[in-house]
Amino acid sequence: MPTVDGYAITTRSMPRPCRLAIATRRRGGLTSAPPRAEMGDGIDYPQDLELVRAVRAGDPRAVEQFVERMSFAACALRGLNRRLGGPLSGEDLDDLTQDILVSLWPRLAQYNGASALETWIYGFCFNGIMNAVRKGRRRGRQEPFEDDRPARVESAPDSEELALVRSAMADLEERYERVIRLRFYEELSFEQIGARLALSTNTAKTNFYRGLKRLGELLMRPRRGA
Amino acid sequence: MDHDVAHEAALARVLAGEAREDSELLRCERCRSELQQARKAAALARAALDLERSVIEEARRTAGDAERNDLRNLLERGRRQERRQRTLRRALGLAVACAAGLLLWLALRPSVPATTPQSRGEVLLGGTLACRVELVAGRYDVFAWDSIGASAVEYRLRLRHSEAGLAGAEIASHSLSEPYWRPTPEEERGLPEELVMEVEAYGVQGDLLGAGWRLASRR
Numbered sequence A: 001m002p003t004v005d006g007y008a009i010t011t012r013s014m015p016r017p018c019r020l021a022i023a024t025r026r027r028g029g030l031t032s033a034p035p036r037a038e039m040g041d042g043i044d045y046p047q048d049l050e051l052v053r054a055v056r057a058g059d060p061r062a063v064e065q066f067v068e069r070m071s072f073a074a075c076a077l078r079g080l081n082r083r084l085g086g087p088l089s090g091e092d093l094d095d096l097t098q099d100i101l102v103s104l105w106p107r108l109a110q111y112n113g114a115s116a117l118e119t120w121i122y123g124f125c126f127n128g129i130m131n132a133v134r135k136g137r138r139r140g141r142q143e144p145f146e147d148d149r150p151a152r153v154e155s156a157p158d159s160e161e162l163a164l165v166r167s168a169m170a171d172l173e174e175r176y177e178r179v180i181r182l183r184f185y186e187e188l189s190f191e192q193i194g195a196r197l198a199l200s201t202n203t204a205k206t207n208f209y210r211g212l213k214r215l216g217e218l219l220m221r222p223r224r225g226a
Numbered sequence B: 001m002d003h004d005v006a007h008e009a010a011l012a013r014v015l016a017g018e019a020r021e022d023s024e025l026l027r028c029e030r031c032r033s034e035l036q037q038a039r040k041a042a043a044l045a046r047a048a049l050d051l052e053r054s055v056i057e058e059a060r061r062t063a064g065d066a067e068r069n070d071l072r073n074l075l076e077r078g079r080r081q082e083r084r085q086r087t088l089r090r091a092l093g094l095a096v097a098c099a100a101g102l103l104l105w106l107a108l109r110p111s112v113p114a115t116t117p118q119s120r121g122e123v124l125l126g127g128t129l130a131c132r133v134e135l136v137a138g139r140y141d142v143f144a145w146d147s148i149g150a151s152a153v154e155y156r157l158r159l160r161h162s163e164a165g166l167a168g169a170e171i172a173s174h175s176l177s178e179p180y181w182r183p184t185p186e187e188e189r190g191l192p193e194e195l196v197m198e199v200e201a202y203g204v205q206g207d208l209l210g211a212g213w214r215l216a217s218r219r
Helices: A016-025 A046-056 A060-070 A072-083 A090-102 A104-108 A117-138 A159-171 A174-184 A190-197 A201-220 B005-015 B023-027 B029-062 B065-111 B185-189
Strands: B131-136 B139-145 B154-161 B170-176 B194-202 B208-217
Touching (some): A046 A117, A060 A072, A060 A117, A060 B065, A072 A090, A072 B029, A072 B065, A090 A104, A090 A117, A104 B065, A117 A159, A159 A174, A174 A190, A174 B029, A201 B005, B005 B023, B023 B029, B131 B208, B139 B208
Antiparallel strands (some): B131 B139, B154 B170
16 A cells, blocks of 8 residues: 555545556556455545544644645636536635635544545535535526637536436445446446455446446436426 | 346346347337436436546646645634634533533522531521530530631620520620530539520621521420
């Protein structure tokens, strides 16, 4: 397990090419997180949980490592806003960035290691932008002119569809959500997913199928306020 | 056509990218519908996760010292704020606990079983001196009270008839330097069956430091 200043780091904290190189080297082990059977219930990222606990305890080395890993949050908000068609103005985006970063400390107490820190914080960024967009809509704020928006691929899902699928994935049973995430986010094969989660390859495939089926059902459920 | 376990397995293989949907599978209406729904879900999930990955990777490349400093400062601010709130909560908790304790004591005080002269209400004058009378073989042995310490240079004991309480006729009066009086057998015989003892404590300047009284009885 690679370490930085004594803290074990997951390959997720590395650029993707590094992760893939490590994954390729570790035939069988393949990925950063230990197989599910070795871990406590619901804690897929024990190193991240350990890091957060050390940060909350005021360990300066842990704080530095955390800052190094999480400083992407402000840039992620800007990137998300751009990719979602620029729904927030520069000022609104600055306010949102400040709000999210300020709320990060109290939220650390709720982090349970079920997802990587990056994913966890990305969730706040995505939900923060979507909430700000919806709030703006309720106030009847003028959306930017179509011509001012960055071009979006016509077939790509819009921000509401993305929000819907993220919400549906959050409601999925853990065993299904994990397999889908490992397949699409980390682009692992079913053999690799099985090794990561201590499952047989066939079970990984079955969980993937059942997860997608369940996700389809969740996406079909009536929307709140619809 | 019945949708069965074999169809489920075939759907799993198709969605895993290991097989193409064959004509038999497509003849099953449920398979067609499930496949369509699952493929749509897969496309959306892939899009959402692709976006997440690419946004994080790009952000990681672009984050610099400014972002790190901002985050460091905000974390420190959050930590200070949490510490302040924790201290405040503790102080508030302590205050509430003290108030609750006081209220409880006030509420229970009258119902505490009478075990001391004070609790029986036998010392009333300012409640500063607790008086007691010890009997031996049905006789008054000692009249005693709380010592005030070095600040009291004189105790004045008055014994009165009990009918009118503190306004009763005086039977005897003694000026004492110790916080007790032991009557001689002769003095004891001269005391009534029931009496009121009244004590006052005086300081160097003749100032009244405390007082108390109680009803005493040989019976």
